[in-house]
Structure formats: structure tokens, C-alpha cells
Amino acid sequence: xxxxxxxxxxxxxxxxxxxxxxxxxxxxxxxxxxxxxxxxxxxxxxxxxxxxxxxxxxxxxxxxxxxxxxxxxxxxxxxxxxxxxxxxxxxxxxxxxxxxxxxxxxxxxxxxxxxxxxxxxxxxxxxxxxxxxxxxxxxxxxxxxxxxxxxxxxxxxxxxxxxxxxxxxxxxxxxxxxxxxxxxxxxxxxxxxxxxxxxxxxxxxxxxxxxxxxxxxxxxxxxxxxxxxxxxxxxxxxxxxxxxxxxxxxxxxxxxxxxxxxxxxxxxxxxxxxxxxxxxxxxxxxxxxxxxxxxxxxxxxxxxxxxxxxxxxxxxxx
Amino acid sequence: xxxxxxxxxxxxxxxxxxxxxxxxxxxxxxxxxxxxxxxxxxxxxxxxxxxxxxxxxxxxxxxxxxxxxxxxxxxxxxxxxxxxxxxxxxxxxxxxxxxxxxxxxxxxxxxxxxxxxxxxxxxxxxxxxxxxxxxxxxxxxxxxxxxxxxxxxxxxxxxxxxxxxxxxxxxxxxxxxxxxxxxxxxxxxxxxxxxxxxxxxxxxxxxxxxxxxxxxxxxxxxxxxxxxxxxxxxxxxxxxxxxxxxxxxxxxxxxxxxxxxxxxxxxxxxxxxxxxxxxxxxxxxxxxxxxxxxxxxxxxxx
Numbered sequence: 001x002x003x004x005x006x007x008x009x010x011x012x013x014x015x016x017x018x019x020x021x022x023x024x025x026x027x028x029x030x031x032x033x034x035x036x037x038x039x040x041x042x043x044x045x046x047x048x049x050x051x052x053x054x055x056x057x058x059x060x061x062x063x064x065x066x067x068x069x070x071x072x073x074x075x076x077x078x079x080x081x082x083x084x085x086x087x088x089x090x091x092x093x094x095x096x097x098x099x100x101x102x103x104x105x106x107x108x109x110x111x112x113x114x115x116x117x118x119x120x121x122x123x124x125x126x127x128x129x130x131x132x133x134x135x136x137x138x139x140x141x142x143x144x145x146x147x148x149x150x151x152x153x154x155x156x157x158x159x160x161x162x163x164x165x166x167x168x169x170x171x172x173x174x175x176x177x178x179x180x181x182x183x184x185x186x187x188x189x190x191x192x193x194x195x196x197x198x199x200x201x202x203x204x205x206x207x208x209x210x211x212x213x214x215x216x217x218x219x220x221x222x223x224x225x226x227x228x229x230x231x232x233x234x235x236x237x238x239x240x241x242x243x244x245x246x247x248x249x250x251x252x253x254x255x256x257x258x259x260x261x262x263x264x265x266x267x268x269x270x271x272x273x274x275x276x277x278x279x280x281x282x283x284x285x286x287x288x289x290x291x292x293x294x295x296x297x298x299x300x301x302x303x304x305x306x307x308x309x310x311x312x313x314x315x316x317x318x
Numbered sequence: 319x320x321x322x323x324x325x326x327x328x329x330x331x332x333x334x335x336x337x338x339x340x341x342x343x344x345x346x347x348x349x350x351x352x353x354x355x356x357x358x359x360x361x362x363x364x365x366x367x368x369x370x371x372x373x374x375x376x377x378x379x380x381x382x383x384x385x386x387x388x389x390x391x392x393x394x395x396x397x398x399x400x401x402x403x404x405x406x407x408x409x410x411x412x413x414x415x416x417x418x419x420x421x422x423x424x425x426x427x428x429x430x431x432x433x434x435x436x437x438x439x440x441x442x443x444x445x446x447x448x449x450x451x452x453x454x455x456x457x458x459x460x461x462x463x464x465x466x467x468x469x470x471x472x473x474x475x476x477x478x479x480x481x482x483x484x485x486x487x488x489x490x491x492x493x494x495x496x497x498x499x500x501x502x503x504x505x506x507x508x509x510x511x512x513x514x515x516x517x518x519x520x521x522x523x524x525x526x527x528x529x530x531x532x533x534x535x536x537x538x539x540x541x542x543x544x545x546x547x548x549x550x551x552x553x554x555x556x557x558x559x560x561x562x563x564x565x566x567x568x569x570x571x572x573x574x575x576x577x578x579x580x581x582x583x584x585x586x587x588x589x590x591x592x593x594x595x596x597x598x599x600x601x602x603x604x605x606x607x608x609x610x611x612x613x614x615x616x617x618x619x620x
Contacts, residue, residue, distance in 0.1 A: 040440070042440045049433070054459045058467055125357060126358060131361045133602075138371075142570060144552075147577075148573060157387040159370070248461065251463065254465065276468070281559060290470065
């Protein structure tokens with residue numbers, strides 16, 4: 001780029017100038033292509049790894065879903081039979097329903113909770129950083145540890161029932177009852193996700209220029225008015241991202257239900273990833289498990305798509 | 319909260335006169351202070367809820383089994399029982415599980431640092447055909463959960479004969495779409511002139527990357543390292559699928575196995591839970607900013 005200005009200064013016979021200019025251009029082109037080659041070369045390892053370990057399995061999942069495969073006999077092509085039988089399988093339908101319930105109730109409360117906490121943190125408070133670190137702590141706990149610790153806390157004589165007792169609430173059979181087990185698992189999801197998304201919202205809030213609020217205050221807008229008309233609209237991209245991420249994370253939940261309940265009692269907590277795992281690695285029905293994966297994949301895509309549409313439609317109207 | 323009262327008092331003309339400074343009476347300050355106190359109390363209560371499992375995990379690891387479910391509930395362990403840590407550690411080969419988890423997480427982190435920053439560099443400072451498509455392909459892997467691809471991925475690993483091996487645990491995660499995205503976003507801010515002038519000075523491309531670009535990316539690299547390490551330390555479903563040999567078990571596998579075989583020895587279970595969380599807590603305390611930045615970065619938009 002910086003050599004481009006040089007030829008203009010070159011004086012002398014026109015033929016000499018032309019010769020030098022072409023040689024210079026050729027040199028520059030070869031340099032540019034050499035640089036591009038370097039650029040491609042350093043991208044190749046990433047592309048290769050993602051191709052082999054992400055895209056290839058994705059394609060293979062679609063193929064496998066059309067076969068019957070038990071790891072012993074070679075895969076047998078059976079068309080859409082897996083999908084047909086899944087849609088008639090009450091266990092699968094129940095599992096899909098459990099997953100949807102989990103996603104809905106672990107995503108919806110997290111949104112106002114994490115945004116609310118972020119708004120509270122977005123002012124100057126005494127020992128703010130200490131409080132923020134404390135609230136952030138659940139993100140630090142590994143999922144498996146979380147499952148073990150909460151199982152202990154959910155015991156009949158455990159700490160949660162004790163605290164509920166102070167409030168005059170009768171002990172709940174958390175993990176032992178099919179009515180409450182899923183809610184127990186959802187509660188952990190909320191506990192873990194809220195601080196995570198709080199951090200993202202906080203970053204979003206801090207990106208809003210303070211001038212906007214000053215201007216609104218001058219115009220006599222109250223706290224709520226500026227929250228509704230400045231904060232929320234400007235946070236829309238962040239919110240969209242939080243919802244999409246949160247839905248994907250919620251659809252993947254696995255370790256907590258597996259360790260805490262193994263999917264029970266009475267299949268109440270058998271989320272889709274857990275059912276896929278059990279079908280593939282306990283019953284060795286790879287084709288059926290792949291078909292379930294395809295459903296999960298379609299679910300993730302559909303959810304993300306609907307959310308993006310919902311949020312962008314608002315923009316079109318404005 | 320304060321708006322209507324204030325605007326009713328201050329007339330339109332006075333606000334015109336001093337548009338830059340909104341009225342700030344002592345009433346407003348008092349209200350604001352009260353709001354701060356309320357916010358503080360709410361946050362304190364939330365912090366207690368968030369920390370309760372941590373406190374309960376730690377205090378229960380020190381409680382004797384007789385006092386585990388005593389009535390009234392024992393908030394401070396008495397007598398203190400340190401033996402649970404020793405017993406739990408000896409019950410299974412936790413030293414090995416710890417080393418395995420550490421090795422796998424460090425290997426994945428280092429490789430992500432290198433490959434993601436190379437990819438980010440390639441995507442921001444070079445131009446070649448298909449660059450945009452490649453970036454979108456890399457980004458799209460962020461929408462592709464492992465739970466969707468785990469069955470065929472397992473078959474591929476089995477085909478490679480990598481089940482029950484460190485390669486099997488590490489290689490599929492050597493690079494990650496989010497990491498590439500993070501490094502790319504950060505590298506957009508590095509001026510191209512800097513790289514061009516190094517080229518004119520005759521520095522080789524690799525040298526420019528290593529000596530100029532990487533040092534400039536330090537904040538992003540630290541954030542990426544912490545983020546990746548946390549994810550790798552947390553990994554459960556993948557090792558569960560491909561590891562059956564005890565000597566290759568990672569810590570989460572060890573803990574869940576311990577849970578299923580010693581399900582009622584809560585003191586020992588909580589001791590292992592404390593030890594499994596400790597590395598993350600230490601990492602968080604020393605690299606708090608990076609920890610939070612790594613997560614805040616997942617909220618970056620294009």
C-alpha cells in the first residue's frame with residue numbers, strides 16, 4: 001500500500017519508467033498473494049478441526065438418523081422409520097415436553113432477574129465489587145459439583161427444607177416426587193444462569209452513553225420512563241443474544257439431571273440430551289439417537305430463528 | 319420515581335434558563351440515597367442466596383456424619399471433622415483424576431489461544447476469496463451444541479481408535495467458534511499500518527504475528543484462556559461417552575462415580591466437591607477481571 005505513492009516521483013525516460021512500474025507491480029502482486037497464502041495457511045488448522053469434529057458429525061447425524069445401527073452390525077438404511085416411530089413413542093414425546101418445560105421456565109425468569117440485578121449494579125454502591133463477585137460465584141462452580149451439592153441440599157432434612165420451615169412452608173420431597181423434581185432442576189438452572197447473563201447485561205448497560213439519561217432527566221423523565229424508553233430499546237440486541245444463548249444452554253442441560261435423578265422419578269426430568277445419551281450409550285440404538293439429535297437441532301434452530309424474527313419485526317414497524 | 323414531583327415544582331422557564339443542570343434538591347438526594355440503600359439490601363440478599371450452596375458445601379464437608387441432618391440444623395460444624403478430606407481423597411484415585419483434568423484443560427486452553435488468535439488474525443488482517451463464508455461457517459459452530467453431534471462424533475473417535483485416550487478428550491476441542499469470534503473482534507482494533515510498517519522493516523509474517531500482534535492482544539487472550547479453561551474443566555458429557563478406563567477419568571467423572579458409589583457419605587462427597595471447585599475459585603480470585611470480561615465478551619455484537 002505504502003509503495004503505491006513511489007512511482008509518481010520516478011522521473012526519466014518513459015520506457016524505463018514503464019519497465020520499472022510493471023516489475024514493481026508484479027512484485028507487489030506476488031507479495032499480496034504471498035500474504036494471502038499466509039492468511040489462508042494460518043486459518044487452515046481451525047477450518048480442518050471444525051470440519052472434522054463439528055461439520056462432519058453434523059452431516060453424519062442426518063445420515064445416521066435414517067439408519068438402524070447398533071455398533072455391531074453395519075448400519076441399515078430404513079428411511080424415515082426412526083422419525084415415525086419417535087413421534088409415536090410416548091417416552092420421546094414426554095422427554096420433548098420435559099425439555100420444553102425446562103427451557104421455558106429456566107429462560108423466562110432469568111431474563112428479568114439478570115437484567116434487574118445488572119440495573120441495580122449499574123449505580124454506585126458501597127462494596128459493589130464484593131457483592132458482584134459474590135453473586136457471580138455460581139458461574140464458577142462446575143456442573144457436576146453443582147449437581148452433588150444441590151442433591152444434598154434438596155434432601156428431606158436438608159438445608160432448603162429447613163429454610164422453608166422458617167417461612168412456615170411444609171417440607172417438599174424435591175427430588176423424590178415426580179411433581180417437584182423438574183422444578184428442583186429448573187431452580188438450579190436459574191441459580192447458575194442468572195449471574196452469567198447479569199454480567200452480559202451489565203456490559204450492555206455500560207455501553208449506553210450517560211448523556212441519554214441526562215437528556216431524559218432534563219426533559220423531566222422519571223426513572224421508569226427512562227428505563228422503558230432508553231434502557232430497554234437500547235438493550236434489545238443484548239437481550240436477543242441473552243435469550244438465544246440461554247435457550248441453547250438450557251436445551252443442552254445434561255449433567256445436573258443425570259447425576260441428580262438419572263431422568264426420574266417417572267421420567268419427570270429426562271430432558272432430551274439425557275434421552276439421546278441413554279438411547280445411544282445404554283441401549284446402543286445409534287440411529288434412533290441420531291434422529292433425536294436431529295429433532296434437538298431443529299429445535300435449537302427454530303428457537304433462535306423465532307427469536308431473531310420477533311425482535312427484528314419490532315424494528316420494521318418503527 | 320423522582321420525575322413528576324420535580325417537574326411539577328420547577329417551572330418551564332427555570333429549566334430553560336439552566337438546561338445543563340437538572341434541579342438537584344436535598345429531597346432528590348435523599349431519595350436517591352434511599353434508593354441506593356434499597357438496592358444494596360436487595361443485592362446483599364441475592365448474594366446470600368448465591369453463596370448459600372458454597373457455604374453449605376464447605377461447612378458440611380467439616381461436619382461429622384452424626385451431625386449431618388441434626389435438628390436444629392448445625393450451621394457451624396462442631397466438632398470440626400477434617401478427616402472427610404483424607405478419606406474421600408483415598409477412596410478413589412483422585413490425584414490421577416485431578417492431573418487428568420488439569421492436563422486436558424491446559425492442553426485445550428493453550429491450543430485455543432494459538433489457533434483462535436491465528437484464525438482471528440487471518441480473518442482481520444488478510445484478504446482472500448471465501449473469507450466471509452469461512453467466518454460465517456466458523457460462527458455457525460457456536461449454534462451447534464455437542465449434544466446434537468455427540469453420537470456421530472463418538473463414532474468418528476472410535477474409528478480413529480481414540481476412545482479411552484487423551485487425544486480423544488483433547489483434539490475435538492482444540493479450537494472453538496466462540497474463541498475465533500472473540501479474537502477477531504479484538505483484532506479489528508489493531509491498526510493495519512502497524513503490521514505494514516513491520517513488513518517494510520522486513521519482519522517475516524510469523525514474526526509479526528508473534529512479536530507484534532499477540533502482545534497487543536493480551537487482554538483478549540487472558541479472557542479467552544480463563545473462559546476456555548473453565549469450559550474444559552467443566553466438561554462432563556464427552557468424557558463420560560469416550561472414557562471407560564479408570565486411569566483416564568477426569569475429575570467430573572470421578573466425582574459422579576463417587577456420588578453413585580458413596581451416595582450417603584455426605585461429608586466426603588462435600589469434601590470432594592470443595593476440592594473440585596477450588597481451582598476455579600482460585601482462578602476467579604486471581605483473574606477476576608479476565609473471568610468477567612470473557613463472559614461479557616460473549617455479549618459482543620457485530
